[in-house]
Amino acid sequence: MPTIFDIELVFSLIPKLLKYLPVTLELTVISMIAGLLLGLLLAIIKMKKIPVLYQISVVFISFIRGTPILVQLYLCYAGIPLLLKYYNYYHETSYNVNSIPAVFYVLITLSLNEAAYNSEVIRAALLSVDKGQTEAAQSLGMTYGQVLRRIILPEAFIVALPTLGNSLIGLMKGTSLAFVCSVVEITAQSRILAGNNLRFFESYVAVALIYWAMTILIERAIVFLEKRLDIDFKSMRKRKGDVILD
Amino acid sequence: MIEIRGLTKSFHPHTILNHIDLTIRTGEIVAVIGSSGAGKSTLLRSINLLEIPDKGTIKIGEVKVDIVKRTKAETLELRKRTAMVFQQFNLFRQKTALENVMEGLIIVKKIPKEDARKIAMLQLEKVGLIHRIHHYPKQLSGGQQQRVAIARALAMQPQLLLFDEPTSALDPELAGEVLDTIKKTAEEGNTMLLVSHEMSFVRKIATRVLVLDQGAIVEDGAREEVFSNPKSERTKQLLANYYRDRDPEFAI
Ligand SMILES: Nc1ncnc2c1ncn2[C@@H]1O[C@H](COP(=O)(O)OP(=O)(O)O)[C@@H](O)[C@H]1O
Numbered sequence: 001m002p003t004i005f006d007i008e009l010v011f012s013l014i015p016k017l018l019k020y021l022p023v024t025l026e027l028t029v030i031s032m033i034a035g036l037l038l039g040l041l042l043a044i045i046k047m048k049k050i051p052v053l054y055q056i057s058v059v060f061i062s063f064i065r066g067t068p069i070l071v072q073l074y075l076c077y078a079g080i081p082l083l084l085k086y087y088n089y090y091h092e093t094s095y096n097v098n099s100i101p102a103v104f105y106v107l108i109t110l111s112l113n114e115a116a117y118n119s120e121v122i123r124a125a126l127l128s129v130d131k132g133q134t135e136a137a138q139s140l141g142m143t144y145g146q147v148l149r150r151i152i153l154p155e156a157f158i159v160a161l162p163t164l165g166n167s168l169i170g171l172m173k174g175t176s177l178a179f180v181c182s183v184v185e186i187t188a189q190s191r192i193l194a195g196n197n198l199r200f201f202e203s204y205v206a207v208a209l210i211y212w213a214m215t216i217l218i219e220r221a222i223v224f225l226e227k228r229l230d231i232d233f234k235s236m237r238k239r240k241g242d243v244i245l246d
Numbered sequence: 247m248i249e250i251r252g253l254t255k256s257f258h259p260h261t262i263l264n265h266i267d268l269t270i271r272t273g274e275i276v277a278v279i280g281s282s283g284a285g286k287s288t289l290l291r292s293i294n295l296l297e298i299p300d301k302g303t304i305k306i307g308e309v310k311v312d313i314v315k316r317t318k319a320e321t322l323e324l325r326k327r328t329a330m331v332f333q334q335f336n337l338f339r340q341k342t343a344l345e346n347v348m349e350g351l352i353i354v355k356k357i358p359k360e361d362a363r364k365i366a367m368l369q370l371e372k373v374g375l376i377h378r379i380h381h382y383p384k385q386l387s388g389g390q391q392q393r394v395a396i397a398r399a400l401a402m403q404p405q406l407l408l409f410d411e412p413t414s415a416l417d418p419e420l421a422g423e424v425l426d427t428i429k430k431t432a433e434e435g436n437t438m439l440l441v442s443h444e445m446s447f448v449r450k451i452a453t454r455v456l457v458l459d460q461g462a463i464v465e466d467g468a469r470e471e472v473f474s475n476p477k478s479e480r481t482k483q484l485l486a487n488y489y490r491d492r493d494p495e496f497a498i
């Protein structure tokens with residue numbers, strides 16, 4: 001009887017897939033950072049109701065939430081070269097569409113997507129910081145930027161951490177879409193390997209195990225971070241480092 | 247010297263402060279009394295622009311700001327010259343007592359971290375909390391939190407200290423330690439504008455008493471003068487409770 005499911009193959013495929021894990025991680029980390037920064041910007045625009053930008057951000061967020069990410073990726077892939085052509089035409093430049101690496105489209109799509117979803121989480125977290133702290137900081141003579149950076153963000157971060165952790169996991173799994181733009185990360189590589197040896201199931205099991213393990217790792221990291229940020233824990237550590245006994 | 251002229255603030259449609267003129271000399275301890283809703287908090291908040299008045303001018307030291315024409319830099323400058331102690335303490339929750347006091351020194355005054363730490367330790371020692379420097383606000387009692395807030399305000403060396411009912415949120419047993427701290431602050435020659443319902447405390451530390459009623463100053467005089475010989479009806483009403491509690495024979 002032929003081997004129906006070759007479990008050994010699964011384990012020998014995992015190292016081959018892991019070679020492409022850096023690509024997956026790179027897509028995840030860059031998109032997350034860009035998504036957080038842009039999400040913060042959108043959150044502030046919405047909170048401060050900045051004219052024009054406010055309307056634009058409302059439409060943008062609604063659009064992102066209302067369309068599949070795969071379609072957004074197609075739009076980027078087809079739309080950005082178009083924009084470049086327009087730019088070349090009106091500025092008499094000759095930038096080459098082909099010089100844009102495929103990974104760029106993936107990063108743009110994932111970042112924009114992440115920003116739209118994160119902005120609501122960030123906005124809620126920013127609003128959860130009580131006004132008293134903000135006023136105390138302002139009354140010391142801090143600028144809005146300083147209040148935001150020093151007082152509001154550190155507290156809002158703790159509030160948003162669990163939700164942002166979930167969003168990071170979603171994003172990590174979402175990078176599997178990159179194969180649409182022929183960026184080879186672990187999912188794309190699993191298809192390539194499967195195509196070579198025609199053991200599709202084993203290949204997909206191997207890649208699934210990697211995603212699963214990564215997800216568990218991120219979950220653990222978030223829990224660890226939450227513990228480190230706990231006030232009683234922080235206070236204990238600081239007291240240990242000091243000679244003053246309590 | 248602090249000079250406030252024509253300070254007006256309304257929360258539509260009510261006028262909360264109506265053309266307030268007030269001069270405070272350096273070293274004066276000015277108590278503001280008045281019933282709830284009289285505009286006491288609004289007055290203090292308007293002085294350091296947490297509330298933006300409709301018009302008026304505020305002069306602290308050599309900085310004079312016309313509210314209507316104020317710039318961002320002037321707003322910050324006024325805030326640097328004043329420091330506020332809030333009813334609800336308003337400490338930074340993610341910072342220890344020490345970090346709370348250091349924050350303004352480092353970020354606003356740009357004092358190097360090590361020096362800021364020394365100043366903060368000194369201030370915390372003065373309010374009796376040297377053994378609590380690494381505690382976070384939620385690990386401190388209300389009275390301790392308010393003393394940290396006072397240390398935070400004092401560390402900035404403001405030309406005017408604003409206290410908005412600093413003990414109203416505290417149990418009577420805890421209010422005492424905060425009142426003692428404020429008294430010490432007053433004795434050190436700080437200029438203070440203090441809103442308080444603790445009449446006996448006001449009588450102990452204030453050099454001057456203002457009575458605010460419906461957005462106007464209805465009484466303004468030296469402490470003893472106001473307490474023993476109030477001119478306005480409003481002041482008499484406000485003091486009636488104080489005298490009744492203090493000396494039952496006065497009440498009929
Ligand atoms: N942000 C605000 N919006 C609208 N009305 C306000 C606001 N803050 C204060 N007020 C009103 O202004 C009046 C004076 O308030 P406040 O200065 O807090 O009084 P006090 O501190 O003397 O009790 C009150 O009638 C209050 O309802």
Ligand SMILES: [Mg+2]
Nearest residue numbers: 286287288411
């Ligand atoms: Mg008040």
